[in-house]
Amino acid sequence: MSKWTNLSYANVATTSPAAHQIASEWADSLARGGAAEFDGDAEKNGMLPLRKSASDLLSCDIGDVCVGSSATELLCSLAWAISPGAGSNIVSSRASFPSTVYPWARVAESNGAEIRLADHDDRLYTDPGTLLSLVDSDTSVVTISHVEFSTGQRYDLATLSDAAHSVGALLVVDATQSMGMLPIDAYRSGADAIVSSGYKWLRGTYGAAVGYISPSIVGEMNPGLVGFRSHSDLWDLRADRLELPGDASRFEFTTLHFGAALGLAVAIDELNEIGIGEVWKHNLGLADLVVEAAGDLGLEVASPLSEMERSAIVSLVLPEGVSSLDVARRLQDEYSILVTSRSGLLRVSPHIDNNEDEIEALSSALSEIIS
Numbered sequence: 001m002s003k004w005t006n007l008s009y010a011n012v013a014t015t016s017p018a019a020h021q022i023a024s025e026w027a028d029s030l031a032r033g034g035a036a037e038f039d040g041d042a043e044k045n046g047m048l049p050l051r052k053s054a055s056d057l058l059s060c061d062i063g064d065v066c067v068g069s070s071a072t073e074l075l076c077s078l079a080w081a082i083s084p085g086a087g088s089n090i091v092s093s094r095a096s097f098p099s100t101v102y103p104w105a106r107v108a109e110s111n112g113a114e115i116r117l118a119d120h121d122d123r124l125y126t127d128p129g130t131l132l133s134l135v136d137s138d139t140s141v142v143t144i145s146h147v148e149f150s151t152g153q154r155y156d157l158a159t160l161s162d163a164a165h166s167v168g169a170l171l172v173v174d175a176t177q178s179m180g181m182l183p184i185d186a187y188r189s190g191a192d193a194i195v196s197s198g199y200k201w202l203r204g205t206y207g208a209a210v211g212y213i214s215p216s217i218v219g220e221m222n223p224g225l226v227g228f229r230s231h232s233d234l235w236d237l238r239a240d241r242l243e244l245p246g247d248a249s250r251f252e253f254t255t256l257h258f259g260a261a262l263g264l265a266v267a268i269d270e271l272n273e274i275g276i277g278e279v280w281k282h283n284l285g286l287a288d289l290v291v292e293a294a295g296d297l298g299l300e301v302a303s304p305l306s307e308m309e310r311s312a313i314v315s316l317v318l319p320e321g322v323s324s325l326d327v328a329r330r331l332q333d334e335y336s337i338l339v340t341s342r343s344g345l346l347r348v349s350p351h352i353d354n355n356e357d358e359i360e361a362l363s364s365a366l367s368e369i370i371s
Contacts (some may be wrong), residue, residue, distance in 0.1 A: 008351035019263030026259030063247035080224020086112030152313025204264030207257035256297025
């Protein structure tokens with residue numbers, strides 16, 4: 001049993017025990033026997049369990065899902081595949097996690113495109129109207145974090161996709177802070193691409209990520225990252241041709257930690273078995289308790305609390321002169337409670353593995369620290 005109370009899934013999950021076991025067993029078998037334990041067929045089909053689990057979670061077809069080693073990797077490949085041209089613009093939020101924007105900034109620098117970032121207020125809140133006001137006839141891509149890492153602000157994907165599509169632009173979503181926390185219906189969202197790392201709300205470990213590519217655009221996508229897995233016939237190893245698969249697997253280009261991918265598949269299966277709607281209900285219930293505890297302690301909540309914009313991330317404003325970094329360290333060192341300091345806020349992010357008693361323990365510890 002872990003000695004830690006992890007209330008920081010927005011940082012790093014407590015890995016699903018089943019996922020950890022599978023990843024460890026895969027690594028052990030590879031160390032024992034190499035290709036005898038993981039042969040060509042196993043490598044060829046190694047992504048399929050994760051693609052199936054993720055497609056069930058996202059309510060889409062398995063052919064719409066690809067596997068990568070990180071969300072950043074998938075975003076980089078997407079950015080070069082879409083490759084916004086000179087004179088076009090890419091719209092995002094200044095509050096976004098850097099990896100949501102950096103791949104597009106690199107492509108924009110190379111191609112002569114413009115990056116437009118919506119400003120936020122002093123509590124890191126981005127008015128969706130401000131973001132939408134940046135979209136015009138020259139916009140090629142709107143790219144956002146579905147849930148902002150700092151405050152948990154959640155955007156309505158359908159609204160953003162409608163705005164993007166009205167000018168012929170694409171919507172690319174970094175769902176690392178939402179996938180596994182709350183329901184995402186890929187088709188109904190209207191998003192053209194969605195990516196997520198596996199080691200946060202999906203409860204996997206480092207080294208595996210998933211992506212959704214809309215079937216309406218996948219045939220036009222020439223991935224920015226290619227390798228021997230990019231060819232439709234994996235083991236037809238010739239360098240004089242490259243024929244991409246017709247589905248999202250064209251974004252799978254090389255080997256990765258297959259143990260992490262197989263483990264992540266099982267972790268997602270656990271969420272699917274519980275039901276992502278039930279997971280979301282549980283998470284919101286715990287978030288409500290964090291908000292209530294903050295009120296009892298006289299702390300301001302920086303996170304949006306409206307039904308349309310809230311998430312299971314609750315970021316607290318500490319009293320003047322009290323460092324969120326120091327408080328997070330004391331919670332870890334003295335109480336074995338894990339939260340995160342981000343952007344000067346104390347970020348609490350409970351998930352399905354947490355319970356009400358753990359929120360009460362956090363409240364009690366905070367009372368002692370800040371009194």
